[in-house]
Amino acid sequence: MTSLVENLPDTQSPANDPQKRSALPTLPTIPVGVKERVYRHKLPVRLGHWLNVVCVFILIMSGLQIFNAHPALYWGDRSDRDRPLLSIRPIRVEDGSIRGITTILGHSFDTTGVLGYSSGSGRAFPSWATIPSARWLAMGRQWHFFFAWVFVLNGLIFTVYALISRHLTRDLAPTGKDFGEIGKAVKEHSRLRHPKGDDSRRYNVLQKLAYLGVIFGLAPLIVLTGLTMSPTIDTAFPWLLTMFGGRQAARTIHFIAAFSFVGFIVIHVSQVILTGFLNNLRSMVTGWFVIKQEGIHHEA
Amino acid sequence: MKLENTMKRRQFLKGTLGAASLVALAGCDNLTQSGWFPSILGMAEKVTDRVQRAITPTKALAKEYTEADLSAVFPANGNTDPGTQVYDHMLRNNFSDWELTIDGLVSKPTVFSLAAIKEMPARTQITRHDCVEGWSAIGKWTGVPLGDLMHKVEPLAQAKYAVFHCADVDEVGIPYYESMALHDVFHPQTILAYELNGRPLDVPHGAPLRLRFERQLGYKHAKYVTCVQLVESLTGIGGGKGGYWEDQGYEWYAGI
Numbered sequence: 407m408t409s410l411v412e413n414l415p416d417t418q419s420p421a422n423d424p425q426k427r428s429a430l431p432t433l434p435t436i437p438v439g440v441k442e443r444v445y446r447h448k449l450p451v452r453l454g455h456w457l458n459v460v461c462v463f464i465l466i467m468s469g470l471q472i473f474n475a476h477p478a479l480y481w482g483d484r485s486d487r488d489r490p491l492l493s494i495r496p497i498r499v500e501d502g503s504i505r506g507i508t509t510i511l512g513h514s515f516d517t518t519g520v521l522g523y524s525s526g527s528g529r530a531f532p533s534w535a536t537i538p539s540a541r542w543l544a545m546g547r548q549w550h551f552f553f554a555w556v557f558v559l560n561g562l563i564f565t566v567y568a569l570i571s572r573h574l575t576r577d578l579a580p581t582g583k584d585f586g587e588i589g590k591a592v593k594e595h596s597r598l599r600h601p602k603g604d605d606s607r608r609y610n611v612l613q614k615l616a617y618l619g620v621i622f623g624l625a626p627l628i629v630l631t632g633l634t635m636s637p638t639i640d641t642a643f644p645w646l647l648t649m650f651g652g653r654q655a656a657r658t659i660h661f662i663a664a665f666s667f668v669g670f671i672v673i674h675v676s677q678v679i680l681t682g683f684l685n686n687l688r689s690m691v692t693g694w695f696v697i698k699q700e701g702i703h704h705e706a
Numbered sequence: 707m708k709l710e711n712t713m714k715r716r717q718f719l720k721g722t723l724g725a726a727s728l729v730a731l732a733g734c735d736n737l738t739q740s741g742w743f744p745s746i747l748g749m750a751e752k753v754t755d756r757v758q759r760a761i762t763p764t765k766a767l768a769k770e771y772t773e774a775d776l777s778a779v780f781p782a783n784g785n786t787d788p789g790t791q792v793y794d795h796m797l798r799n800n801f802s803d804w805e806l807t808i809d810g811l812v813s814k815p816t817v818f819s820l821a822a823i824k825e826m827p828a829r830t831q832i833t834r835h836d837c838v839e840g841w842s843a844i845g846k847w848t849g850v851p852l853g854d855l856m857h858k859v860e861p862l863a864q865a866k867y868a869v870f871h872c873a874d875v876d877e878v879g880i881p882y883y884e885s886m887a888l889h890d891v892f893h894p895q896t897i898l899a900y901e902l903n904g905r906p907l908d909v910p911h912g913a914p915l916r917l918r919f920e921r922q923l924g925y926k927h928a929k930y931v932t933c934v935q936l937v938e939s940l941t942g943i944g945g946g947k948g949g950y951w952e953d954q955g956y957e958w959y960a961g962i
Contacts, residue, residue, distance in 0.1 A: 463730065476840035483834055484777050485841035538738045539731065543838065544955035545738055551962065552750040637836050638921045638961030642762035644769055653834060653842050679719060 444607060446695035451573065454564045455690055461557040462667060464549055469664055470531040471538065471546030477522075477530030479661055483652035491658060494521045496528030504528060554632065561625055577609060578618055584611035600681045603699055613677075620670050624663055631660035744955075755959035768895055768920035771832040776903060777843040780835070782910030785882060788874035788930050801914035806898070808855060810936035811865035816858060820900070820914055826850045829897050837924040838956065847918050849899030852934075853892040861888065865936035869943055870917055873930035876950075884928040885940055885948040885958070886919060895920040898931060923960035925951045 447455075478493040480486060490509070494517070497507045506522020508515045518524075524532035533539040537549050568574035591612050594600070601610050609617070633639045634646040634656035650656040678686045689695035737743040796804055801820055809815035830848040837843075852868075868891045872882040890896060897918045900907055907913040912929025919926045926949070940946060945953030952958045 464734070467731075467734075472840065476837070478841075480841075483771070483775065483842060484844050486778065487781075487841075534728075534731065537731070537734045539735055542738075544951075545744070547838075547957070548744060548747040548750070548955070549734075549738075551754060552747040555750050555753060633962075635836070635840075636758070636962035637768060637834070637923065638758045638762055641766045641768045641921050642758075647769060653836065657840060675723075683719065 440699055442697045442699060443694050444697055445693050446607075446689045447693050448571070448573070449693065450564070450567045450571075452690055452693060454560055454567075457556065457560050461553045461560065462671070464537060464553045465557060466664055466668065467535060467537040468546045468549035468553070469661075471536040471541075472543065472550060473661065474530045474536060474541060475543045475546075479658040480654040481651065481658060482654055483647070485654055492661075494530035496523040554629075557625075558629055561621070561629075564621070578614055580611050580614045580618075584614065587611055598680060600677070603697060606681070606695075606697055616670065616674070620667070624666055624670070628660060628663040628667065631656040631663060635660065751957045751959050754957075754962060758959075758961045762921075764889060765894065768833055771834065771844050773832065773846070775832065775844045776846060780843045780845045780902065780911065781837075781841070783837060783839075783924065785874040785876060785929070786910040788872075788909075790873065790875065793873050793930070797909065797913070804914050804932075806855075806915060806931065807933040808859045808936075809933070810869070811862040811938060812936055813860035813862060814858070818855065823850050823855075823898065823915070824900060826854060829894070830901075831895055831897070831918070831920070833895070833918070833920050835924055835927070838951075838960070846901075846903045847897065847899040848901035848904075849897035849915075849918065851894060852896045852898055852917075853894070855898070855934075856891055861936050864938050866938050867936070867940055867948070869935045869937055869940070869948075870928040870931050871933040871935065872928050873932050880950065881944075882928060882930070882950045883944050884917065884926055884950070885943075886922075886926065888936070890919065890921075893921070921961065923962075925949070925956065926960050 476485075477495060478485070478487070478490040480490055492508070492510050494506070494508045496504050499505050504523050505516055506518040506520070506524065506528075508517040508521045520532055521530060522528070527533075527541075529541060536546065538545050568578065588611055591610055595612055600606070630646065631650055633643075634650050635653055640647055640653065646656070647653060650659055685696050804820040806818045806820070806823060807815070808818070827850070828848050829851050830846060832844060832846045835843045835845060865888055867885050868888060869885045870883060872884075874882045876882070886896075895918065898915050899912075899918050900915055902908070902911050907916060912927075912931075915931045916929040917927050917931055935943075937943065940948040940958075944950065947953045948958040949956075
């Protein structure tokens, strides 16, 4: 934030020269090279966001606890144990030691220390990745289902809010212009160049697509595949089984979706850090985001 | 200079995030160990129970599969052999003297012989067994609908639950038991099964009589059933939570 001092308005700039200002009435009221505070995130969005951080953190880690109870994934309705798509198991090797072996589609990897065997115990995901940290399926389920309800209600409330407040149509829905700029945005992002100044007032097209994809794609997918694992829900809505290809397939998709969520979080947090960690964090806590105006924009 | 700052900032961020997640994790473990937090978490079970019951028609059937869908191996979980003297004796006699008692809040408490149960009209269903651990297996079960037995014993109006007492005990001698709401007893797929995949039940799968409760998880499907007791309340039975696993923290409502 100290850099803002260096960017204090130059007293010689036209906008601050009273004589020249009258000659240039169309110049923006914001002087160049100065910071502007904008109210970027409304309270319901901020509350929903942080509640979601808590839920997703707990859901993923309690989910890994549940996965550890049967650390293998399958397709279809049954678990044919000789044909898992993925398995993470402790295996005793020839010299008598135990190794953590992860097998994906028939290819095995030694993942000792992290997956399959860690800190002297045979467990798929290590204790630092599960809630509770000890092996405790019943408690993992308690955490998971409580926060699953919070996650679902939070999502429903957000959706209603986003529709009524027009947050969805105004801020999240990509415009025609946005779609035309996808190529450019991908190029800029891959060079870690992010929109600055006035362009950072609004979400860019990649942000919009990522947020919409997670909120209205990944989150419903993760909830529905979770529900498909419920024998009672399958009785009420048998089409869920058809849609996802069976209960074990739904479990696999649930797992993949959870890791897609982890992938989103990694990218999201990296972007937050790259585009000004404290500024972004402040805007999601207090709502206020600082935009640094750059002179070049206003000289045209 | 600038690079150095970036590196410092990166280390700082890494350190902060790492420390924050460790604190959060330790916090979660502390909450787990506290008395009050798990009881708040436990409220979700009641919400799930109410909501799932509200949206699931009472007589809706669990999906039934075909012979082609059967699991090649149907895993046996939990206690796989009661191993008691009484049970071993019955096993040697091919369970010819096995009896099922239905008592508690019923007008006509009755003892059914295994032979009498097998003479009643049977139901065969190919269903999916979903274990709380996460795996599923498909098996063909044949048995007597529990509702048919209930009509013979006539439950009293105040009966709310059916408790299933079993012949198996765990390694420290605690007997297995389970329970379900009375209306689930009358679900057409709730059966006391004596055959798996066309053969008499073997010991690991609950010989000679085990419960099938198709719309809930595997641990609800009590094996080696000797007695069905109708009660008004689950307190005072076992640990009071309505089942062997329930007494150890698993949900009584095991619909998910």
